[in-house]
């Protein structure tokens with residue numbers, strides 16, 4: 001009999017179909033009576049598919065007494081209670097590496113878009129202001145700036161290697177120095193003081209909650225910019241909104257927000273901010289590769305009791 005798998009969402013239609021052909025697949029998102037399903041079928045479920053964005057509904061794993069494995073779509077796992085999984089012997093996998101290029105590209109794209117004010121420029125041309133009023137106001141050059149990366153992991157290093165040809169100097173903050181030539185800061189305020197652009201690329205979760213706060217933004221200063229492709233939780237959003245409103249910093253490029261998709265509407269008021277709706281990994285190619293890795297992890301578990309990309 002094939003393994004009973006509970007998919008909390010449809011990661012990508014073709015890959016969900018692939019799972020349905022191999023496994024006894026149940027779709028949580030399509031269930032009318034979730035409680036009745038858990039009562040009747042909860043004990044049969046040994047594998048669960050979710051995503052970094054969807055996470056795990058509170059208490060769900062307690063209703064799946066024979067759950068062995070969770071395969072998650074996305075690299076971040078701050079929305080999954082890893083300690084609870086570890087305590088219950090549930091293995092967890094994610095989808096690292098396959099999304100690094102697109103997310104690093106997005107960090108670079110937002111950096112350039114924010115300093116060069118691409119959205120304002122697009123509107124200037126599109127609305128006819130160019131013809132009516134002449135050239136748009138001058139913008140700021142990326143070349144020659146100091147880029148401070150918060151979290152020099154896979155994505156942070158991808159951003160650093162892409163930023164170097166743009167002529168920026170690179171520094172970084174993390175829990176430990178890496179074997180790289182970039183300047184290491186063991187203090188985030190010191191990194192912000194040094195940097196012109198603060199690029200947030202660390203994991204979310206309790207350890208990094210609100211670490212980009214008012215003192216960090218003040219240290220970055222009135223000509224400084226923040227780019228966040230990590231998690232909205234890493235930035236103290238009310239402090240960021242105050243800093244943008246009061247000219248404490250010059251601007252921000254944001255892919256992620258504290259409350260998604262209901263982001264704080266205050267961000268929409270600033271023409272110094274470039275917004276992107278958590279789409280850093282949102283290309284057909286990368287989302288397919290992520291979905292394939294979800295399937296590969298599940299197959300590896302089913303066939304060999306191993307995970308390709310384990311978290312725990």
Ligand code: NAP
Pocket residue numbers: 075076077096097099103150151152153154155156173174175176177201202203204207208229230231255256278279280281
């Ligand atoms: P990674 O390779 O694990 O890198 C994370 C880096 O952050 C590590 O170098 C780590 O360095 C550092 N770090 C960990 N805890 C920290 C802390 N408490 N304070 C400061 N730095 C810390 O992960 P990745 O693949 O680069 O992904 C990074 C994050 O990007 C993910 O966790 C996810 O939240 C986010 N992400 C966003 C998108 C999107 O669509 N916007 C897509 C993919 C990923 P040390 O261990 O030396 O501190």
